Amino acid sequence: MKPGRILFHREFRGQTGGHGKVWNYFNHALALGFDARVHLADGSLADESNPWMRVPDRIDAVWDPVHAVVLFVGGLDWRAVPAGLEDTMPVVNLVQHVRHADPALPLRQFLRRRATRICVSHPVADAILATGEVNGDVVVVPAALDIVPAVAAGQGLRRGIFIDALKAPALGAALAARMADAGMQATVSDARMPRARYLEALAAADIAVLLPNPTEGFYLPALEAMALGCAVVTPPCVGSDEYARHGRNCLMPVPEPEALLQALLQLHDPRLREELRAHGQHTAGRFTLEAERAAFARVLQGLSG
Secondary structure (H helix, E strand, O other): OOOOEEEEEEOOOOOOHHHHHHHHHHHHHHHOOOEEEEEEOOOOOOOOOOHHHHOHHHEOOOOOHHHOOEEEEEHHHHHHOOOOHHHOOOEEEEEOOHHHHOOOOHHHHHHHOOOEEEEOOHHHHHHHHOOOOOOOOEEEOOOOOOOOHHHHHOOOOOOOEEEEOOOOHHHHHHHHHHHHHOOOOOEEEOOOOOHHHHHHHHHHOOEEEEOOOOOOOOOHHHHHHHHOOOEEEOOOOHHHHHOOOEOOOEEOOOOOHHHHHHHHHHOOOHHHHHHHHHHHHHHHOOOOHHHHHHHHHHHHHOOOO
């Protein structure tokens, strides 16, 4: 396909990992020579949390999908695509969660609309293909890391335990209480942090405990913690099979306070911490934006139009 306008659509109500990954693909499109544009739905935030505010000249005030050469949609963006338009132009659909296969959710109905679907992990692809309703090709492109270079380069003295409890605040609080009983302390985060501050917190921690939703389609925070040199403790989720290996690059206890505490007690062993840290950084090195961009380029080359 010859480079032309790729139109994105976002309803930006706050910073999320999902928006961050779409932002990555927006930048991939630009780097590949396409005229990437985004339309922000009414009510979208226009503050510094919205990365598209950095490229105001690429924000289209009017949603005009007819004049694009490719539409790029994710999640509920399909609601903005006129019925049948996908039969006249290529659509790339980024699928980031197994919940797209859930018949109780509106996401499921969109599987029947024609598109080339990029899934962020093999479990996500398996989940939607198992419905028998997918219309179009399915390609797996494992989610890439996007670590601020200054954060990665500025790692210094590490101390303490950081617990990301955004997706499981009750579990995070229960773990912190069990740790206190055992004479251990941790910094617990159960609210969304600005991206740079979150990465800085990981980079400063010796041990990171990441608590995903069990049905996460990939769960980048655990991989980010590996990239930033933490010894990682994270319960398994659907998408963590892409990168997490218990006892090699992380510890993966069941999501219960006592099991998590026992994993942390294992990490009193400095040799185990260093082994997990080294293997985790090696693993993270495979999930680069360059590899993700090359895979996206192959997807675009395979589109008709």
